[in-house]
Structures are given as C-alpha cells and as structure tokens.
Amino acid sequence: MIYIRNLTKIYHSASGNVRALEDVNLSIEKGDIFGIIGLSGAGKSTLLRCINMLEKPTSGSIEIDGVEMTRLSPSELKEMRKKIGMIFQHFNLLSSRTVRGNVAFPLEIAGLDKRTIDKKVENLLELVGLSDKADNYPSQLSGGQKQRVGIARALANDPKVLLCDEPTSALDPETTLSILNLLKDINRELGITIVLITHEMNVIKQICNKVAVIEKSRVVEQGPLIEVFKKPQTETARNFLKSVTLSEIPKELKDRIENLSHEHLEGKIIKIAFFGEITTEPVISSIIRKFDVDTNILYGNIDHIQGMPYGTLIVELRGKNGETDAALKYLKDLGLDVEVIENV
Amino acid sequence: MSETINLLLVGTWQTIYMVVVSTLIATIFGVPLGVLLMVTDKDQILHNEPLNKILGTIVNIFRSVPFVILLIVLIPFTRLLVGKAIGTTAAIVPLSVAAIPFMGRLTETALREVDRGVIEAAQSMGASPFQIITKVLIPEALPSIAAGVTITTINLVGYSAMAGVIGGGGLGDLAVRYGYQRFMLDIMLYTVAILVAMVQLIQFAGDVLVKHLSKNR
Numbered sequence: 374m375i376y377i378r379n380l381t382k383i384y385h386s387a388s389g390n391v392r393a394l395e396d397v398n399l400s401i402e403k404g405d406i407f408g409i410i411g412l413s414g415a416g417k418s419t420l421l422r423c424i425n426m427l428e429k430p431t432s433g434s435i436e437i438d439g440v441e442m443t444r445l446s447p448s449e450l451k452e453m454r455k456k457i458g459m460i461f462q463h464f465n466l467l468s469s470r471t472v473r474g475n476v477a478f479p480l481e482i483a484g485l486d487k488r489t490i491d492k493k494v495e496n497l498l499e500l501v502g503l504s505d506k507a508d509n510y511p512s513q514l515s516g517g518q519k520q521r522v523g524i525a526r527a528l529a530n531d532p533k534v535l536l537c538d539e540p541t542s543a544l545d546p547e548t549t550l551s552i553l554n555l556l557k558d559i560n561r562e563l564g565i566t567i568v569l570i571t572h573e574m575n576v577i578k579q580i581c582n583k584v585a586v587i588e589k590s591r592v593v594e595q596g597p598l599i600e601v602f603k604k605p606q607t608e609t610a611r612n613f614l615k616s617v618t619l620s621e622i623p624k625e626l627k628d629r630i631e632n633l634s635h636e637h638l639e640g641k642i643i644k645i646a647f648f649g650e651i652t653t654e655p656v657i658s659s660i661i662r663k664f665d666v667d668t669n670i671l672y673g674n675i676d677h678i679q680g681m682p683y684g685t686l687i688v689e690l691r692g693k694n695g696e697t698d699a700a701l702k703y704l705k706d707l708g709l710d711v712e713v714i715e716n717v
Numbered sequence: 718m719s720e721t722i723n724l725l726l727v728g729t730w731q732t733i734y735m736v737v738v739s740t741l742i743a744t745i746f747g748v749p750l751g752v753l754l755m756v757t758d759k760d761q762i763l764h765n766e767p768l769n770k771i772l773g774t775i776v777n778i779f780r781s782v783p784f785v786i787l788l789i790v791l792i793p794f795t796r797l798l799v800g801k802a803i804g805t806t807a808a809i810v811p812l813s814v815a816a817i818p819f820m821g822r823l824t825e826t827a828l829r830e831v832d833r834g835v836i837e838a839a840q841s842m843g844a845s846p847f848q849i850i851t852k853v854l855i856p857e858a859l860p861s862i863a864a865g866v867t868i869t870t871i872n873l874v875g876y877s878a879m880a881g882v883i884g885g886g887g888l889g890d891l892a893v894r895y896g897y898q899r900f901m902l903d904i905m906l907y908t909v910a911i912l913v914a915m916v917q918l919i920q921f922a923g924d925v926l927v928k929h930l931s932k933n934r
Contacts, residue, residue, distance in 0.1 A: 427840060450843075470856070
C-alpha cells in the first residue's frame with residue numbers, strides 16, 4: 374500500500390544543513406495500523422508529512438497504491454491528497470465554521486454539490502457520534518469532540534489512508550482510549566490503512582499491528598508489534614517498552630527479595646516472561662505437581678496486545694537443589710523466557 | 718446662525734462622502750494587497766520572493782510620504798482618473814492611495830495570525846492556494862480584518878481634514894478656514910465636536926461588528 378524507499382530529508386538553513394530523515398525504508402500494507410514511535414525531534418513528524426508531500430523529500434521514493442508521490446504535478450498531488458486523510462494533535466479545525474461546516478470543508482474543496490455534501494456530513498457526524506453537536510462551533514467542544522470532528526473531516530472524501538499526527542497527545546487518558554477505539558473501528562469497518570506517529574508506547578500497544586522505531590532521523594527497528602514486544606532489538610525500543618511492560622522490578626519488591634535472601638532459605642527467585650497461548654497453561658500448578666518444589670508468587674501482571682496476552686511473573690521457588698533446577702528446565706522447555714534474578 | 722448650521726451640514730456631508738468612498742476603495746484594493754503580501758512571503762503558500770519584495774517596497778514608499786505631500790504629488794494622477802484635480806471627489810483619490818497600503822499591512826498582519834496548522838490541514842485535503850485564501854485565510858481572519866477597516870476609517874477621518882489643500886472641503890477645512898483663519902471660535906468647537914462624535918461612532922460600530930464576527934469563536 375505505502376512503500377517508502379531510501380527517503381532522506383535535509384533542511385537547509387543559514388546555520389547549516391539539518392538531516393531530518395536519513396535513508397528511511399518502510400513497507401505499510403493495506404489494512405495495517407502502522408505506528409511510528411520516536412522521541413520529539415527524532416523525525417517522525419517530518420516522515421509523516423513526507424507521505425502526503427506536505428514536506429518535500431530531498432531524495433528517495435514514496436509509493437502509495439502504485440502512485441509515485443514524489444513525481445506528481447501540483448494538480449495531480451491535490452487529487453491524490455483527497456484520498457489521504459490527516460488528523461492532527463491540535464485538531465486544526467476552522468474556528469469560523471461550525472462542526473457541520475468543518476466536516477463539509479473537504480467536500481467543498483472537492484467540488485461536490487450541496488445536496489451530496491449535506492448527506493455525507495450527516496453520515497460522518499453519525500459515524501463519530503457528534504450528530505447533536507452539528508451546529509456548535511469548535512470553541513464549544515471538548516478536546517475529544519474536536520478530534521472526532523477532525524476524524525470526520527479526514528474521512529469525508531473516502532480516503533484509503535489516514536495519517537495521524539500524535540492524535541491523542543493533547544487528550545486525557547480516558548478520551549485517548551475512546552479516540553483510539555474509534556480509529557480501530559474505522560480501520561476495521563472501512564478498511565482504511567492508518568499510519569500513526571506518537572511518542573507514547575501505550576498508544577502503539579492499544580491499536581497498532583506494526584511498529585517502526587525512529588531515532589535520530591533513522592528507522593532503527595520495525596516489524597509486527599508482537600515481534601518488537603517479544604524481542605526488541607535496540608535500546609530505544611527497549612526504553613519505549615519499559616513504559617508499558619515490566620522490564621524492571623519495582624523497588625519495593627527488590628527490597629523484599631533482598632530481605633528474603635538474608636533469611637538463608639534455599640531456593641531461587643525467577644522472573645518468567647510469557648507471551649501468547651502459553652499464558653493459558655497452568656504452568657505454576659504443573660511445576661508444583663511435577664516437582665518437589667514450593668512456589669510463592671511475588672509479583673505478576675498480564676496485559677494484552679492484539680488480543681494476545683503477555684505478562685511477567687516473579688516467583689520464588691523453594692525445594693531441594695536438584696528439584697528447583699529441574700523445574701526451571703521444565704519452564705524453559707515450555708518456551709517461556711525464564712530468568713533467575715536471585716539465588717537465595 | 719442658520720448660515721453656521723448650513724456650513725456645518727455641508728462640511729459634515731463632505732467628510733462622510735470622502736471617508737466612506739475612500740474606505741470602500743481602500744478595502745477593495747487593500748485586502749487583496751494584504752493577501753498578496755502574506756501569501757508570497759517566505760514559507761507561505763505562494764512564496765514568491767521578488768513579488769513580495771517589490772510589493773513591500775511600494776507599500777513602504779507610499780506609507781512614508783506625508784499625506785499633505787501625497788495630495789499634491791498625486792494631482793496629475795487624480796486629473797487622469799476623475800477628470801479634475803480639485804474638489805471633494807478629487808480628494809478621494811489621494812485619500813484612497815494613502816489608505817490602500819495601510820489597509821494592506823493591517824490585512825497582512827491579520828492573516829499572519831491564522832494558525833499555521835489550519836492552513837496545513839487545508840493543504841492536506843488537497844485545497845488549492847486560491848481555496849485556502851478564500852475558504853481559510855479570509856474567513857478565519859475576518860474579525861481582525863474588520864478591526865483593520867475600523868482603524869483605516871478613523872485614520873481617513875483624520876486625513877480628510879487635509880483635503881482642503883486641494884479644495885476637498887469637509888469639516889477639517891471648515892475648522893481651518895472659518896475657525897482658525899477668521900477667528901470664529903464657535904465653528905472651530907462645533908467641527909471638533911462633530912469629528913469626535915464621528916470617530917466615537919465609527920469605533921463603536923466597528924467594535925460591534927468585530928464582536929458579531931467573532932461570536933462563538
């Protein structure tokens with residue numbers, strides 16, 4: 374659907390050249406919700422704007438639906454942009470128009486007749502749940518409602534692609550969730566490919582099926598979300614994942630483990646990270662049954678990405694030496710990611 | 718007494734005529750000029766460095782010439798345009814010429830206040846530069862443009878006082894010729910009172926208009 378090849382963007386300024394993007398390659402397939410995550414200044418915003426040519430790439434190619442974007446004439450580009458919706462962190466609604474007028478705006482630009490516009494606007498407002506606010510002005514809406522208007526407006530010309538520029542960064546957590554769910558519904562029901570940039574791993578985790586990590590103008594890692602969650606390849610990715618998974622043991626727990634080791638008991642404290650179906654297996658009870666060990670669950674959490682459970686357990690295993698080792702081996706053989714934190 | 722009233726009525730009418738017509742002309746030409754100044758500037762939708770520089774320079778030249786001098790310098794141009802160089806109608810030409818660049822700058826400033834993100838959003842929808850100007854820039858900046866028209870109108874009331882130099886008449890001319898040169902203090906006071914009332918009224922009307930236009934924003 375969207376293929377970005379060797380994309381480079383250099384800003385020329387009096388104080389010298391700034392490389393905003395360096396040799397970026399991305400493949401976004403039809404139906405994807407593709408997340409691009411990076412810290413501010415990493416280049417994600419420039420990358421998103423290169424897709425619809427709001428920023429002209431210095432070199433490289435961007436192909437959308439078989440069309441090479443970098444070679445379009447101004448009028449061809451205008452036509453193409455009508456098929457690429459975009460929503461913004463600060464919504465960018467027209468303050469001079471009502472909700473209805475804002476949603477009608479792209480349809481007026483496309484030159485549709487008033488009857489068609491009115492009908493489409495009604496449907497779009499219904500889709501985003503704002504039919505009762507049609508005659509309100511943006512200043513009378515909450516942030517979440519403004520973003521819904523933005524989404525309705527972006528969908529007006531039946532786009533194939535929706536570009537989202539930090540769509541939830543100005544919203545509170547609850548509103549964020551409702552906007553992300555709306556985007557997910559749009560992706561599923563209308564089959565629109567979504568490209569989303571954010572600095573929050575939580576947003577990626579909620580809706581994306583693929584993710585690219587961008588750092589210092591380069592894409593340093595990309596792939597299916599689950600792969601990146603399971604085996605992050607770069608430090609940057611691991612840092613982002615820290616915010617949504619337990620990769621560090623909470624301090625209180627560390628203190629408790631310290632205390633335990635002072636009690637001179639025999640055993641091990643292990644961390645089990647699990648992913649996917651294995652979560653539904655009763656692993657803990659089966660090691661108790663199969664081996665002569667006692668278990669004590671010190672910490673646990675389970676979350677879901679893409680409907681797949683993943684989580685972390687910290688367990689204290691106590692038993693005769695050979696038995697705890699055998700139990701450990703058994704867990705590893707099940708395909709679990711097991712790590713001994715402390716030999717007590 | 719009735720002669721004084723008559724003088725004041727004629728003067729008031731002449732001032733209103735000059736100010737209203739030149740405000741209209743200044744708005745008709747000044748707003749598009751302001752649009753051009755804004756859109757051709759760096760990083761704007763129709764960036765055109767040479768055009769922007771030329772327009773900017775012309776505007777600055779006209780704004781730096783004192784109005785009294787402009788009145789005289791423009792005499793040949795006025796004659797070409799309205800067929801005569803003196804009189805109330807003739808005075809409208811230099812008044813408009815002075816007010817167009819002023820209105821242009823005020824419009825330019827008003828348009829610069831429009832959120833860049835909104836322009837970007839319109840671009841992302843495939844809007845042409847013309848559509849961005851007519852559907853985004855001007856509607857979004859309309860309250861500020863209206864405030865600019867108010868300021869221009871009041872400025873023109875002030876400029877119109879100098880119209881007497883080319884026989885344009887008006888309240889300012891009345892104050893100079895009767896109030897000052899003939900020591901008729903009452904006429905001087907009346908004209909000033911009418912001018913003050915006129916400016917108050919224009920400002921009030923302008924404020925009401927701006928408030929109406931920015932309702933709900």
